[in-house]
Amino acid sequence: MSDPPLKAIVGTDFASLLAVVAAPVVLVVAAAVALRLPVSTPSRVLRDEDLEAMDPSSAWIFVAMLPVVALIAAVVLALRVRAIRRAFAGMRSPGTVTRVRPFKDRAWISYRYVAASVDRELSRLVHLNARTRAFKEGDAVTIAFDPARPAAGWIVQAFVGDSAGAA
Numbered sequence: 001m002s003d004p005p006l007k008a009i010v011g012t013d014f015a016s017l018l019a020v021v022a023a024p025v026v027l028v029v030a031a032a033v034a035l036r037l038p039v040s041t042p043s044r045v046l047r048d049e050d051l052e053a054m055d056p057s058s059a060w061i062f063v064a065m066l067p068v069v070a071l072i073a074a075v076v077l078a079l080r081v082r083a084i085r086r087a088f089a090g091m092r093s094p095g096t097v098t099r100v101r102p103f104k105d106r107a108w109i110s111y112r113y114v115a116a117s118v119d120r121e122l123s124r125l126v127h128l129n130a131r132t133r134a135f136k137e138g139d140a141v142t143i144a145f146d147p148a149r150p151a152a153g154w155i156v157q158a159f160v161g162d163s164a165g166a167a
Contacts, residue, residue, distance in 0.1 A: 003085045004159035010077075012132060012158050013084065014106050014125040019077035023070040030062030086146040087154045091115070095143040095155070097135050102128060109135055109158075113143040115150035122153060132158050 010016045095113030098121065109132065110123040126132045135141075135158075145153035 003088050006081065008159045009081055009084055011129050012126055013080055014127050016077055016080045017127050019073040019080070022073040023066060026062055026066050026069045030059045030066065033062060034059035083146070083149075083152065084154055084159070086149075087144040087152065088156070088159075090144060090146040090148075091150075092156070093143045093145065093153070095141045095153070097137055097139040097141055097155075099123075099137060100135050107132060109155065111141060111143065111153075111155060113145075113153055115143070115145050115153060116147070118150070120151055120153065122151070124154070126158060131161060 010020050093113045093115050095111045097109060097111050099108070099110040101108040101110075106125055106127050108123050109126055110121060112119065112121045114120065135155075142156040143153040144156050145151075
């Protein structure tokens with residue numbers, strides 16, 4: 001089976017998605033502080049009034065953070081893509097979805113499978129998209145795993161769709 005495309009990895013694996021958006025978010029915050037732009041933040045980590053109260057000269061802090069954040073994000077993305085693609089190049093095992101816990105735009109999906117003669121259960125944080133929204137408890141899935149790391153399996157259908165990942 002071929003590797004899942006980068007777009008599918010970023011659109012499904014939540015850590016990969018965060019790695020892609022981290023640097024642009026820091027850049028937008030730096031611009032907002034420097035230019036005193038009104039910003040609406042969806043989380044409570046940085047409130048709107050906090051941004052507006054910042055001295056524009058403090059934007060350099062965010063600009064200085066940008067290369068570090070970009071480097072960390074690039075390393076995280078590269079490691080996640082490599083791990084997922086190694087799993088897809090490895091072995092397959094039938095599995096079962098045991099739990100789906102959605103939260104906003106993401107979900108914890110738990111699944112059970114057998115790899116290296118050991119029954120394994122794993123949970124992954126995924127971004128909710130058309131493929132991942134379809135998972136329900138009890139669904140039969142195919143798990144791809146790297147034989148060198150059998151405890152780190154990935155649901156094939158989450159990345160390539162039902163027909164390509166059928167057991």
